[in-house]
Amino acid sequence: MKTITSTAVRRTAVRSGVLGAALLVAAGLAAPQASADAGYLAACTNQVGTRWAYNGWPIPAVDLARGSKGDCVRALQWALVRTNFVDSGEAPDFIDGDFGPRTEAAVLRFQSKYPRETGGADGIVGYKTWGYLLPAAEG
Structure with missing residues (x-):
């Protein structure tokens, strides 16, 4: 199973243009x-x-x-x-x-x-x- 790092999620979200607080919180990468x-x-x-x-x-x-x-x-x-x-x-x-x-x-x-x-x-x-x-x- 491939582990996804916070940097990888953030980079992917930036590329797709959907980086937002809800995405980061849902991914467990930022506190509410x-x-x-x-x-x-x-x-x-x-x-x-x-x-x-x-x-x-x-x-x-x-x-x-x-x-x-x-x-x-x-x-x-x-x-x-x-x-x-x-x-x-x-x-x-x-x-x-x-x-x-x-x-x-x-x-x-x-x-x-x-x-x-x-x-x-x-x-x-x-x-x-x-x-x-x-x-x-x-x-």
Whole structure:
């Protein structure tokens, strides 16, 4: 019997264009959303669509920077809390959908810690930053 690895399932799903949270959960490769706050990501991608990161993860089809607002910013803020770049005790005040100075500072901390993976600390949440942040937040 052939063993299928998570990488093989993810790669196959990406090629067929059906990679999604339900597929990963059904395959036992990802945990269900850890909290109701994780729904921000679904709301975001429902609004702006999905693109594929370099690592095969679905990411929002939008770049964010200071001044951005809405569900995609909430998804970003949720991911920053989940990855401990913002203290979880601050989450109720932090996850407000407004990409202001606190969100920018947290993004810069994340990008500074992982400059190679995110393309460097520029405060813009683009293709590389989303692609590295979301798997870390959901993992």
